Amino acid sequence: MSGVFPAPYPVFLDLVGKRALVVGAGPVAARKVAGLLRAGAHVTVVAPDAVPEIAEDPDVRWHERPYRRGEVASYAVAITATSDPAVNRQVARDGNAANVWVNSADDPENCGFILPSVVRRGDLQVAVSTNGRSPAMAQWARRRLETLFTDTHGAALDVLAEVRAEVRQASGTSEVDGWTDAVDDRFFDLIGAGDVDAARDHVRSALGLTRRPDTHVDTQHQEVPS
Secondary structure (H helix, E strand, C coil), X not given: CCCCCCCCCCCCCCCCCCEEEEECCCHXXXXXXXXXXXXXXXXXXXXXXXXXXXXXXXXXXXXXXXXXXXXXXXXXXXXXXXXXXXXXXXXXXXHHHXXXXXXECCCHHHCCCCCCEEEEECCEEEEECCCCCCHHHHHHHHHHHHHHCCHHHHHHHHHHHHHHHHHHHHHCCCCCCCHHHHCCHHHHHHHHCCCXXXXXXXXXXXXXXXXXXXXXXXXXXXXXXX
């Protein structure tokens, strides 16, 4: 890779129950807070003033003061959304020293990770990144993807997860032949028409699963490799 700038490593973080810090409390910070709360994080905001979306949210712990050097070390992840480059740099330095991932809104030089534009359809998430070079283009790509991926695809994912669990129960693994044939235009047409049972049977047939196991399979809580 000599002479080639490495690309960021794309991941989806599990922040359920993790402590997250947001420095700043304006409209941009409010959007970051909403995303962290949606991910299940315990969010603390540090800022002298806050927009109502933050100040009045009972799920947010707001410290009504400026950021204190080093305090980011108490968190799993942090986001800065201030108009003060000095504060952004300080949080980034503190994060690097404490091995805490820090994102700085509109300040890529002080980012340890990049927040992509995301299309969500149920549990289906499609993320777009430009390596921090153009958030506007990432948002454009997201808008295009929003027209491509609909609620039908979110419903399709539910069916595929259910049948995948059935295959694992019947075969001991979900890595079987037939998935390419199962997830085709016919499958999505059936989902779009609201015929979920026929769509489910279509997938089972392609996978050679002739009958549904008698035992109920919980697709929400079992361990499922990615």
